[in-house]
Amino acid sequence: MSSHSIKKSVREIFQTLPKDVILVAASKTRSVEEVNEAIHRGVTIIGHNYVQEAEQMYPFVKDSVKWHLIGHLQRNKAKKASQIFDMIETIDSYKIALAVNQYCEEMNKVMPVLIEVNSGRESNKTGILPENAESLIRKISLLKHVHIQGLMTMGPRFGNPEDSRPYFKKTKALFDHLQQADIPQADFKYLSMGMSNSYKIAIEEGANMVRIGTRLFGKR
Ligand SMILES: *Cc1c(COP(=O)(O)O)cnc(C)c1O
Numbered sequence: 201m202s203s204h205s206i207k208k209s210v211r212e213i214f215q216t217l218p219k220d221v222i223l224v225a226a227s228k229t230r231s232v233e234e235v236n237e238a239i240h241r242g243v244t245i246i247g248h249n250y251v252q253e254a255e256q257m258y259p260f261v262k263d264s265v266k267w268h269l270i271g272h273l274q275r276n277k278a279k280k281a282s283q284i285f286d287m288i289e290t291i292d293s294y295k296i297a298l299a300v301n302q303y304c305e306e307m308n309k310v311m312p313v314l315i316e317v318n319s320g321r322e323s324n325k326t327g328i329l330p331e332n333a334e335s336l337i338r339k340i341s342l343l344k345h346v347h348i349q350g351l352m353t354m355g356p357r358f359g360n361p362e363d364s365r366p367y368f369k370k371t372k373a374l375f376d377h378l379q380q381a382d383i384p385q386a387d388f389k390y391l392s393m394g395m396s397n398s399y400k401i402a403i404e405e406g407a408n409m410v411r412i413g414t415r416l417f418g419k420r
Contacts, residue, residue, distance in 0.1 A: 201418035203237045209416050210241035217410070221403055224268050226395070226413030228253065229420050232260040238416055239265055247411050251277040251284075258284055270352075270392075270411055272326045279303045282311060289314040289352040289392055289411075292328045297340040304345035312349045314392055315340070317374065319367040320356035327353065330374050337378065341386040348383075350390030350409075351375050361398040368393050368405035375406070 201209075217223060224247040227235050235246060239262055246261065248254035249271030258267075266286040273281055273288060273296055281288060282303035291297050291313045304311045315337055318327030328336050333351075341348055351374065355367035371393060379388040392409035394402025399410040414420065 201234060203233075206234060206237045206417060207241050209418075210238055210243060213412060213415060214242060216400070218403065220408055222390070222409045224270065224392070224409060224411045225416055226270060226411045227257075227417075228271075228413065230413075230417050232257055234417055235261055243416075247289075247413075248285075251281050254284055255280060273300075275299050282307065282309075285311070287312045287314070287349070290316045290326065291340065291346070291348075292316045292318075292326055292336075294336060294339050297343060297346055301343040301345045309345065311346050313340075313346050314350045314352040314390060315348060317351055317353045317371055319353040319371045322356060325354065330370065333374060334378065334381065334383075337386055338383055341383050348386040348388075350388050350392065351378070352392035352409075354395075355393065355398075358398075361401050364394075364398045365401050365405060368398075368402050368407065372406035 224245045225238050225243045226247045228249045245266045245268055247268045247270040267284060269281055269285045269288045272290055278299035282300050300311055316327040317333055318325050318329055337348060353371040355364050358364055375388055375391050390409050391407050393407040394410040396412050396415040
């Protein structure tokens with residue numbers, strides 16, 4: 201997309217977002233120039249699906265922005281991810297949390313993380329099943345170098361975004377339950393759900409973090 205259209209689409213998105221909703225610019229397949237243009241127009245968080253893609257872009261993007269991992273994390277990428285990301289939105293197993301915890305301990309940092317929930321119960325999707333989330337969270341919350349700050353979900357992909365609503369509702373109900381559960385060392389501040397076609401519905405259902413690619417940068 202040209203820098204002119206990115207300028208326009210960033211402005212349009214910011215105009216439609218309530219003040220308390222955080223925008224994560226999903227940047228997979230985008231160039232350094234496109235990402236920098238979005239940053240120039242006010243984007244402050246870049247979401248990456250792949251550790252390697254983030255690593256390649258890292259030296260060329262302003263270091264005042266935050267980097268979120270929004271794609272699935274493999275154990276062999278946990279060290280690099282621990283170095284470059286400011287938040288990992290896709291923790292869905294104890295094993296991967298433990299790996300991040302270990303590398304962050306070596307680096308003397310604490311990684312903010314979200315727990316990814318497979319709200320659509322899709323067998324081919326990542327994320328923890330809703331009914332298993334609390335016990336996973338209780339276990340991970342004991343790790344000193346990862347800090348749980350909320351939930352993330354994708355939900356099934358639909359042509360009609362209205363069909364996503366029940367999955368967002370379900371994830372919000374879980375989020376509220378976990379908030380009430382008062383788990384020591386875990387905070388439920390962020391609920392990351394909604395993409396280009398569904399973010400408005402996600403916000404209606406309680407999302408305060410949205411991950412948007414196509415609406416900012418154009419078709420992939
Ligand atoms: C690509 C992607 C998005 C953004 O999708 P768009 O439809 O382009 O807005 C959001 N979240 C994740 C995890 C993604 O991979």
